[in-house]
Amino acid sequence: MAQRSLICPVHFALFPKPTTIPPPSLDGESTRLNPLENPLAPNAGDLRSTKMGDAPELFGDPDSPGDIVLRCDGLGKRYGDFDALRDCSLCVGAGDIFGLLGPNGAGKTTLIRLLLGYLHPTAGRATVLGIDAEDDSVAVRRQVAYLPGDARLPRHMRGDGVLKFFAEMHPYGDLQRSREVAELLELDLKTRVAFMSTGMRQKLALAVVLGPQTPLLILDEPTANLDPTVRAAVLQLVIEARDNGRTVILSSHVLSEIEDTCNRVAFLRRGRLAHEMWMSDLFQRHRMTAITRETSIEVPDALKGSVHVRTRASKHAAHQIQIDTAGDLGPILKWIDSLNLKQIRFEPYGLRTVYEAVHAGEPVATALITDTSDATNMEQANSRARS
Numbered sequence: 001m002a003q004r005s006l007i008c009p010v011h012f013a014l015f016p017k018p019t020t021i022p023p024p025s026l027d028g029e030s031t032r033l034n035p036l037e038n039p040l041a042p043n044a045g046d047l048r049s050t051k052m053g054d055a056p057e058l059f060g061d062p063d064s065p066g067d068i069v070l071r072c073d074g075l076g077k078r079y080g081d082f083d084a085l086r087d088c089s090l091c092v093g094a095g096d097i098f099g100l101l102g103p104n105g106a107g108k109t110t111l112i113r114l115l116l117g118y119l120h121p122t123a124g125r126a127t128v129l130g131i132d133a134e135d136d137s138v139a140v141r142r143q144v145a146y147l148p149g150d151a152r153l154p155r156h157m158r159g160d161g162v163l164k165f166f167a168e169m170h171p172y173g174d175l176q177r178s179r180e181v182a183e184l185l186e187l188d189l190k191t192r193v194a195f196m197s198t199g200m201r202q203k204l205a206l207a208v209v210l211g212p213q214t215p216l217l218i219l220d221e222p223t224a225n226l227d228p229t230v231r232a233a234v235l236q237l238v239i240e241a242r243d244n245g246r247t248v249i250l251s252s253h254v255l256s257e258i259e260d261t262c263n264r265v266a267f268l269r270r271g272r273l274a275h276e277m278w279m280s281d282l283f284q285r286h287r288m289t290a291i292t293r294e295t296s297i298e299v300p301d302a303l304k305g306s307v308h309v310r311t312r313a314s315k316h317a318a319h320q321i322q323i324d325t326a327g328d329l330g331p332i333l334k335w336i337d338s339l340n341l342k343q344i345r346f347e348p349y350g351l352r353t354v355y356e357a358v359h360a361g362e363p364v365a366t367a368l369i370t371d372t373s374d375a376t377n378m379e380q381a382n383s384r385a386r387s
């Protein structure tokens with residue numbers, strides 16, 4: 001995918017001489033390391049100049065749920081007549097771990113690259129910490145540590161050299177912390193990148209981005225190629241980042257990871273923000289399946305906001321019924337008891353169920369999900385989710 005930093009004349013005006021490291025190639029590949037080409041170090045020249053001063057303070061007060069770290073209004077990206085992202089409006093608050101879900105090609109990476117100013121939007125705008133992502137992408141990237149899904153590292157360097165290189169480049173760079181992360185992930189930093197396995201390279205990229213204590217951390221499939229033990233360690237680091245007052249955007253195809261770490265989640269489908277929800281809402285949702293003799297079932301008015309019923313008629317006398325519920329099960333169970341159902345089965349309404357419904361374009365009892373796309377709703381929704 002094309003990156004704006006390669007072609008943007010503004011970038012070249014700012015950084016006419018990108019940093020290069022010219023030692024001989026070990027494997028025949030180019031060893032030239034141009035930070036402008038590497039999202040792990042998106043703006044080296046500028047970052048070096050600010051490294052002399054103290055790292056800026058974390059944005060906002062992590063205890064104040066009202067702070068909006070990221071905001072998109074009608075954001076879109078069009079290639080010819082194809083919409084990679086369309087009319088995307090959302091807000092992410094300080095201290096959120098915000099999950100991005102969606103099938104391959106849904107637009108997750110496009111959204112992330114628009115947020116970081118690597119791509120120009122064709123509609124709408126995005127701000128990160130109040131900074132316009134298109135107008136001042138360099139300032140945005142100084143506040144963000146970003147792990148791309150296809151992180152490229154200089155193959156000729158040893159692990160420790162890579163950590164030093166990137167730590168020096170970022171205003172929040174913290175070599176000590178990066179080394180600690182590498183140790184925690186049991187990565188041998190003496191090995192050259194060219195001789196590392198795919199998983200080792202992923203660990204090294206994680207050590208690079210989890211070192212700087214930026215206000216915003218964006219991780220695109222951070223656990224890809226990692227074994228289960230290391231995955232758990234990485235998720236723990238994500239939670240620690242949140243506990244340290246940072247905001248995290250986590251794109252992943254592994255639903256259990258999103259369930260275990262995120263407090264909010266957005267589903268993208270065919271370039272559209274198809275659904276957004278608080279995980280606390282999900283944990284209060286259940287799906288019941290059973291057999292009934294009735295072909296249709298009337299939901300009492302009092303429960304209409306918290307129950308969604310579907311029946312699948314059969315030519316036999318027994319029909320299948322599916323009841324999705326939200327909130328307190330007490331009154332719902334009383335009503336279910338009155339329905340004379342057979343073979344009742346209850347299960348928590350996991351993220352997979354929501355994912356599959358969104359993927360298929362089906363309703364997910366939408367009335368039960370908080371709409372947080374409007375910044376004015378956020379504070380109220382935040383306090384509800386955290387209470």
Ligand SMILES: Nc1ncnc2c1ncn2[C@@H]1O[C@H](COP(=O)(O)OP(=O)(O)OP(=O)(O)O)[C@@H](O)[C@H]1O
Pocket residue numbers: 001002079082083084102103104105106107108109110111149
């Ligand atoms: N430069 C481009 N020109 C044309 N189409 C593009 C370009 N970049 C991305 N796309 C298309 O935009 C859509 C969204 O791509 P994107 O990389 O954002 O998906 P994704 O949700 O991150 O997918 P994955 O989970 O596979 O990483 C895809 O259909 C992709 O082919």
